[in-house]
Amino acid sequence: MLATRNRLRTSTDFSTTVRSGVRNGRRNVVLYTVAIAADEPSRIGFIVSKSVGNAVVRNLVKRRLREAGALSLQQYGTGFAIVVRALPAAAAASWDQLLADYNAALETTMKRLGGRLPRAASVVSRETRQEGTPRA
Structure with a gap:
C-alpha cells in the first residue's frame, strides 16, 4: 500500500504531470513521469476509467497497479511524480503482465527524462510555503 506522502491527490498534480510529463504507453498502461524536487518523496497517481x-x-486493476507503484518506490523513492493510466486491456491482464508493462513503461520514461532528473529543492519547499505567499 502506498503511504499518503507517496500519493498524487489533487487534480492540479495530476494535470501538471500529464501535461508536462514524459509519456510512454504499453498494451495495458500509459505512464506519465515528471521530475520534481530531488528531496521530495516520489508521488504516484492512478487513472482507471x-x-x-x-x-x-477497476478496483482490482487499481490494487495491482498500486502494488506495482509501491515496488517501484524502492528504486525511485524521491524526485518523481508518476501518473499511471490503465487502458481497457488491463482488465484482462494478469498481475505479471501488468507488472511487466508498468516496469517497462517506467524504465522508458526514466530514460527519456535523461537530463531532466530531479532538480534541487527551492529555498521555500511546498510543505513550508504559507498560503498566499509568493513562490520562490
Missing part, C-alpha cells in the same frame, strides 16, 4: 470495466474490475 469506466472503460476498463465495472467497479470490481
Whole structure:
C-alpha cells in the first residue's frame, strides 16, 4: 500500500504531470513521469476509467497497479511524480503482465527524462510555503 506522502491527490498534480510529463504507453498502461524536487518523496497517481470495466474490475486493476507503484518506490523513492493510466486491456491482464508493462513503461520514461532528473529543492519547499505567499 502506498503511504499518503507517496500519493498524487489533487487534480492540479495530476494535470501538471500529464501535461508536462514524459509519456510512454504499453498494451495495458500509459505512464506519465515528471521530475520534481530531488528531496521530495516520489508521488504516484492512478487513472482507471469506466472503460476498463465495472467497479470490481477497476478496483482490482487499481490494487495491482498500486502494488506495482509501491515496488517501484524502492528504486525511485524521491524526485518523481508518476501518473499511471490503465487502458481497457488491463482488465484482462494478469498481475505479471501488468507488472511487466508498468516496469517497462517506467524504465522508458526514466530514460527519456535523461537530463531532466530531479532538480534541487527551492529555498521555500511546498510543505513550508504559507498560503498566499509568493513562490520562490
